[in-house]
Amino acid sequence: MKIAITAQDNELHSAVDPRFGRARWFIVIDIDTGDFVPVSNAKNLDTGQGAGIQAGRHAAELGVKAVVTGNVGPKAFRILKAAGIDVHIGAKGTVEEATCQFKAGVLGLAKQANVEGHWA
Amino acid sequence: MFAERRNGSLRIAVASGKGGTGKTAVATNLAATLSSEGYRVVYADCDVEEPNGHIFLKPTIRSVERVGTPVPDVDLSRCNGCGKCGDICEFSAIVCMNGKVITFPELCHGCDGCILVCPENAIRETQREIGCIERGRRDGIEFIHGVLRVGEAMSAPLIRAVKQKLSDEDVAVIDAPPGTSCPVIETVRDTDFVLLVTEPTPFGLSDLRLAVEMVRALNLKLGVIINRCDIGNSGVRDYCAEQDIPLLLEIPDDREIARAYSRGQMAVEVAPSLKVAFAGLWERIVTRISSRNDE
Numbered sequence: 001m002k003i004a005i006t007a008q009d010n011e012l013h014s015a016v017d018p019r020f021g022r023a024r025w026f027i028v029i030d031i032d033t034g035d036f037v038p039v040s041n042a043k044n045l046d047t048g049q050g051a052g053i054q055a056g057r058h059a060a061e062l063g064v065k066a067v068v069t070g071n072v073g074p075k076a077f078r079i080l081k082a083a084g085i086d087v088h089i090g091a092k093g094t095v096e097e098a099t100c101q102f103k104a105g106v107l108g109l110a111k112q113a114n115v116e117g118h119w120a
Numbered sequence: 121m122f123a124e125r126r127n128g129s130l131r132i133a134v135a136s137g138k139g140g141t142g143k144t145a146v147a148t149n150l151a152a153t154l155s156s157e158g159y160r161v162v163y164a165d166c167d168v169e170e171p172n173g174h175i176f177l178k179p180t181i182r183s184v185e186r187v188g189t190p191v192p193d194v195d196l197s198r199c200n201g202c203g204k205c206g207d208i209c210e211f212s213a214i215v216c217m218n219g220k221v222i223t224f225p226e227l228c229h230g231c232d233g234c235i236l237v238c239p240e241n242a243i244r245e246t247q248r249e250i251g252c253i254e255r256g257r258r259d260g261i262e263f264i265h266g267v268l269r270v271g272e273a274m275s276a277p278l279i280r281a282v283k284q285k286l287s288d289e290d291v292a293v294i295d296a297p298p299g300t301s302c303p304v305i306e307t308v309r310d311t312d313f314v315l316l317v318t319e320p321t322p323f324g325l326s327d328l329r330l331a332v333e334m335v336r337a338l339n340l341k342l343g344v345i346i347n348r349c350d351i352g353n354s355g356v357r358d359y360c361a362e363q364d365i366p367l368l369l370e371i372p373d374d375r376e377i378a379r380a381y382s383r384g385q386m387a388v389e390v391a392p393s394l395k396v397a398f399a400g401l402w403e404r405i406v407t408r409i410s411s412r413n414d415e
Contacts, residue, residue, distance in 0.1 A: 049212075050211060050212035050224065053212035053215055053227075060217060079215060079222065082218060083217045
């Protein structure tokens with residue numbers, strides 16, 4: 001199963017980015033094999049509005065089954081839900097640690113957005 | 121060309137790069153001065169996120185009109201999930217995920233692109249309220265302002281609606297939002313002259329440069345007013361001289377003016393010398409508008 005972890009840089013020891021829409025990187029990891037591919041999400045950093053929507057579309061295109069991040073806003077959550085992607089929030093530390101947290105089942109499965117959008 | 125279209129009326133936008141330089145003070149005092157000189161004046165506050173001209177002009181509001189912006193309404197029973205609507209939308213206001221259309225009306229800029237490309241005619245236009253326009257009068261001054269709904273991010277359609285209310289008054293004084301982004305461009309476009317209000321500080325100068333670039337990109341005539349002219353340094357004056365930008369008025373950092381402002385009074389009501397200064401400003405603006413080859 002492939003999951004995407006939001007990260008501030010492109011390696012397994014990079015820090016998790018607590019933001020979803022404006023995360024600099026998505027680290028796409030096959031949790032069965034441990035293989036990973038860093039995918040830049042940089043084009044969303046400067047989006048005026050709708051970064052969460054674009055990032056959600058991006059995650060769907062990558063074919064991941066789950067997203068692991070710190071927080072998720074309302075627009076991103078709607079998109080991810082429509083795409084059938086689970087959203088796990090509260091990830092901390094490095095990407096590697098977040099992978100372990102995901103595997104151990106300690107990350108909350110978001111049932112709704114846990115933060116406000118940056119634009120009402 | 122514009123003058124012909126509007127039966128000789130003139131539209132003056134009062135803008136600035138930096139916020140808090142005195143746009144509203146200049147706009148309301150100019151409107152009051154022109155009105156007392158016998159011009160038929162309309163003051164239009166396009167700073168719809170934070171309109172405050174009414175504090176000084178104290179109009180009696182006569183009408184309130186709601187303003188909406190077009191947004192898509194999708195008939196999901198007709199949608200075939202092709203995703204063309206989402207592909208054409210530059211603002212992610214409509215997205216197709218797994219064949220299911222999702223809309224985010226608050227992001228929609230109202231271009232109707234999704235409606236045009238939908239092969240199933242499944243999308244129709246509906247309206248989303250973004251704010252209102254209030255109109256009134258104070259003495260001889262016609263008053264219009266837009267009030268954006270709290271939390272609303274889309275101000276340009278409301279600004280456009282405010283400007284559509286301008287009619288055949290002799291002079292329209294249009295109060296712009298601060299900055300140089302879309303709402304400001306919407307406000308100053310189609311005007312005959314842009315007054316840029318600044319203060320003689322490094323911040324004032326930095327934002328003035330951006331504002332000048334914006335106005336020049338729009339091919340509009342401009343002039344600068346320095347507010348609180350006796351503070352700061354000579355940077356703004358040097359820049360204006362170097363760029364050949366007319367410096368039309370300097371307003372002193374005066375306690376009497378500040379006191380009047382803090383009480384919601386106009387400076388021309390307490391300082392008669394300023395009324396003369398604003399009348400002179402108007403003459404210089406008219407001269408600039410009628411000359412062909414500056415700016």
